[in-house]
Amino acid sequence: MTRARILLVDDHAIVRAGLRALLGDAPDMEVVAEAADGAQAVTLAQEHRPDIVIMDIAMQALNGLEATARIRERDPRIRIVILSMHNSREYVTQALRAGASAYLLKDAAPLELELALRAVLRGDTYLSPAVSTQVIHDYLGRDAKKTDQPLTPRQREVLLHIAQGHSTKEIAHRLLVSVKTVETHRMQLMERLGINDIPGLVRYAIREGLIGI
Numbered sequence: 001m002t003r004a005r006i007l008l009v010d011d012h013a014i015v016r017a018g019l020r021a022l023l024g025d026a027p028d029m030e031v032v033a034e035a036a037d038g039a040q041a042v043t044l045a046q047e048h049r050p051d052i053v054i055m056d057i058a059m060q061a062l063n064g065l066e067a068t069a070r071i072r073e074r075d076p077r078i079r080i081v082i083l084s085m086h087n088s089r090e091y092v093t094q095a096l097r098a099g100a101s102a103y104l105l106k107d108a109a110p111l112e113l114e115l116a117l118r119a120v121l122r123g124d125t126y127l128s129p130a131v132s133t134q135v136i137h138d139y140l141g142r143d144a145k146k147t148d149q150p151l152t153p154r155q156r157e158v159l160l161h162i163a164q165g166h167s168t169k170e171i172a173h174r175l176l177v178s179v180k181t182v183e184t185h186r187m188q189l190m191e192r193l194g195i196n197d198i199p200g201l202v203r204y205a206i207r208e209g210l211i212g213i
Helices: 013-023 038-048 064-074 089-098 110-121 133-140 153-163 168-175 179-193 198-207
Strands: 004-009 029-035 052-055 079-084 102-105
Touching (some): 004 038, 004 110, 029 038, 038 052, 038 064, 052 064, 052 110, 064 089, 079 089, 089 102, 102 110, 153 168, 168 179, 179 198
Parallel strands (some): 004 029, 004 052, 052 079, 079 102
């Protein structure tokens, strides 16, 4: 019997231990690795190639939404199940846009997690019943509005570094590009988002959940 390979991502060790114990009762699933933050999750996802990643949102270094986008960009086959305490339309919509296949709340019953995992293994999308149906309507109607211009992966990366307070030179060093290239990305970000200064970019990053306050 083929077992679904699962990567656990949460900054609380006790949460990961609980999930591992819970999944240990499922004969067709196995936990292959654990990560304490989004950056580590991206690395381990490339290393272990899991079938499913169970992902928290609020974490240090790199949040779950950005980690989801990077993992899905590098390997679209991997399914992401968001397990979060946030029950807001903004978080759910951002998670789905980043490429998540399921969104559950941390107070969900264990059976609900099993239902979500089996749904995404079938290629379906699963949203916790506790999530407002308005979220679904907003998500499905996003293409009809055509008001959002999604940022490229590189633009998201530059925005994240800007929001974390890194200088242009530091960003260039971290991304292995020239200072001029970073300045170009920053200018394109401002033009696309209609923002004219760095504080505005930081506020946007916080509002979109790319970094914590």
